[in-house]
Amino acid sequence: MLLAASTQRTIGLVILAIVFIGGVVYVLFNILAARDELGSETELAANRRPYVDDEELEGKTLDLALGSSLVLLTIVAISLPLYWLGEPGRHEGRIVDSHRIFADRGGELYNGGAQCVNCHGADGAGGSVNTVITTEAGEFVAQVNWKAPALNTVLSRFTEDEVLHTLNFGRNGVMPAWGAPGGGPLTEQQLQEIVFFLRRIQIDEETIQDQVSAGVRSGVEDLLLDESNEEWAVAVRDAEEAKSATAHEVRLAGRDDFDFSCTDNDADVCVADSDAGAALLAAQGAAQAPLSVAVDEWLDEAVAARELAWEMALEADSTLDDPGNEQVWRSAAVQLLSVPGGVPGQERFQRYGEVLFTNQAAAGTYSCARCHTFGWSYDATSELTIEDNGHDGPLLDAYAQGGGFFGPSLLNGNTLDQFETAGSHAAFIGDGQTIGVTYGRGGAGGNGQMPGFGANTESNPIGPGFTNDSEFTYPALLTEEQIDAIVAFERNL
Ligand code: HEC
Ligand code: HEC
Known part of the structure; x- marks a missing residue:
């Protein structure tokens, strides 16, 4: 596309050069060949020089004038369709450019402004977030590492609208709400830009x-x-x-x-x-x-x-x-x-x-367990998370695999x-x-x-x-x- 765009530009420049040089030559030629205007009198006034006679006027001079206008007309006739032919390419190039700019901005939000990178990892490779589990009454239960899924495959799993839904509303209190509908800080435009960035990293x-x-x-x-x-x-x-x-x-x-x-x-x-x-x-x-x-x-x-x-x-x-x-x-x-x-x-x-x-x-x-098995996302059966929290044993003795969490029970x-x-x-x-x-x-x-x-x-x-x-x-x-x-x-x- 870029190549095509620059070929267009080259052709345009060549045509411009030809027209310019032709114009200069034409003007110079006219100045050199200039004669004073022929008056309506048959007898030339003493202060006037005679113009070329009819014979010459209808011959070489006219041919030259007609010839050069034909050349100019041809140039215009060729360059206009050429320009027109290049229009879709220019249009596309403009879209690609703006999408690239959107994706760049989305990347800045991902890595900077919105800090998605802290939980979802560099280039969306997946990560975790250190978070606190509480009872329904809000009492502290444990501090755990909750898996944050990779986003470099998210567009295989979800349509862009579905991704926007999660971005707008967050999930399970661990994935924050980012969009205005969920009370988050980002604008619709910014969320779109993040989606453009996600396209790039799949x-x-x-x-x-x-x-x-x-x-x-x-x-x-x-x-x-x-x-x-x-x-x-x-x-x-x-x-x-x-x-x-x-x-x-x-x-x-x-x-x-x-x-x-x-x-x-x-x-x-x-x-x-x-x-x-x-x-x-x-x-x-x-x-x-x-x-x-x-x-x-x-x-x-x-x-x-x-x-x-x-x-x-x-x-x-x-x-x-x-x-x-x-x-x-x-x-x-x-x-x-x-x-x-x-x-x-x-x-x-x-x-x-x-x-x-x-x-x-x-x-x-x-996995499916991250949404269909309670506690799986934060390793609730492991000893390690527990000792850090002063528990006598794991948060769960065993998982009820497929027992339901964010997704329904499959049991x-x-x-x-x-x-x-x-x-x-x-x-x-x-x-x-x-x-x-x-x-x-x-x-x-x-x-x-x-x-x-x-x-x-x-x-x-x-x-x-x-x-x-x-x-x-x-x-x-x-x-x-x-x-x-x-x-x-x-x-x-
Ligand atoms: C504080 C940590 C944190 C931040 C910051 C964060 N996320 Fe998340 N995100 C999570 C967690 C944890 C989950 C999984 C939630 C669950 O298991 O229920 C998640 C889930 C998601 C999902 C659903 C993916 C799936 O396959 O289920 C998307 C999409 C997503 N996040 C995008 C983003 C984007 C984009 C940003 C930046 C604007 C972001 N997240 C910022 C922690 C975070
Ligand atoms: C991001 C979270 C998430 C993941 C990961 C996930 N699911 Fe689900 N699943 C859901 C939700 C939410 C529903 C309910 C959909 C609805 O009601 O619209 C569901 C519904 C289902 C149902 C239908 C259950 C019913 O009775 O209606 C099946 C079967 C299912 N999931 C299987 C799987 C399998 C198999 C996997 C892994 C390959 C998986 N899910 C991964 C969230 C998830």
Whole structure:
């Protein structure tokens, strides 16, 4: 576009130069060739010089005059359409420029004025906010770190209007209200500018999938270290227990090897260099290689169950592989994976769904638990946050996974009631809830706050790269396979 604009400019300058030089030559020529005006008298007055005679006037001089006007006319005739042709480009360039300026201003608000960066991280990569939990009566309960989701994928989850809704009203008291409707300090124009900035920082599909997969792997690792009966897993658990017992003992006895300068005030961390700490590190080191292999196998098995389900569905209904039936086939397969005893290995697939439901990657951005599980956003079951707060134990003994928080409870077959088929359930998770649009059997048309985890096509005049796209598709956050796993998990809650 810029190149095009400068080509236009070059052509314009060349034409201008030609017209200018032509003009100068014309004037000079006229001055040089100037003669006095011919009077009406036949006899020339003594003070007048004779002008060229008719012969010459109708010949060379007239040709020259007509010729030069033809040239000038041609120049005008060519340059006007040329200018006109360049107009859309100039127009577009102007829009792109102004969008870039908006995005720059939005960036200043993000990093400066509104301090989004403090909670959501540099370039919207995700972060956390240190905040206080109180009872409904306003009494102090604990100080916690609340996950602030990544915003570099937010336009895949929400339409721009839905993002503006959150910006206007905030959420759960931890995300402040920024717009006037929610009593916040920013103008509508400023919120728009922030959205322009968000367009600029969205990341691509590959990076998203890398993040999701890394989170899944680490979730499966935790699960295997907790549950596996393999020697390496047992060794890590034993070493953890020993370390924590040592830490406790050291702390109670006030022994020398407890580091009192340790600001974390956590015995477990403060004796990290003890023998027990070193033993744990060794056990973890030894577990690394077999753990990685075990994670691969675990995931392969999960995916295999889905493939089997597709085959079994086809066996039951041979029309499923007819052209155009792919989503019906998919729905039938997920249905099988969701009903108890439907497919061998389906429990593994459902647990894969649970790992995705609680994916920690990018400050929990890709998870469902951050909105559907009470306390998950601030690690309410962890010991660490608690010791800082003088609690005897965790804020929660265990999560009621999917029990509802900002989003509704998914327990007790709720999703079976809401979505008749596994396919419509999966479609809802892919699309999310759209402002004012009802869903399922009784889903109200809310404010679009249930994100869509599939791709989102937004009809921006200008996409994130500021190209002239009338539509732009932001990549999916979860693959169909991943969404299916979550569906199979949720339909058994
Ligand atoms: C004090 C910390 C804080 C600041 C400052 C802040 N946010 Fe948030 N924001 C949060 C938290 C925490 C959440 C998640 C709330 C929850 O879990 O219910 C959130 C949620 C959001 C969401 C919803 C995203 C999703 O996927 O659910 C958007 C959009 C958002 N913030 C944008 C912004 C923008 C833009 C700014 C700057 C104008 C900003 N936030 C400033 C803490 C903050
Ligand atoms: C940003 C918060 C948020 C996240 C993250 C989120 N949800 Fe939701 N979800 C909601 C809200 C809010 C609703 C209710 C929508 C409404 O009523 O308009 C909802 C509704 C639902 C429903 C319909 C429940 C019913 O009975 O009506 C399902 C199913 C669901 N979410 C699944 C998921 C899954 C699966 C994920 C993760 C892949 C997820 N949600 C992530 C906020 C969230």
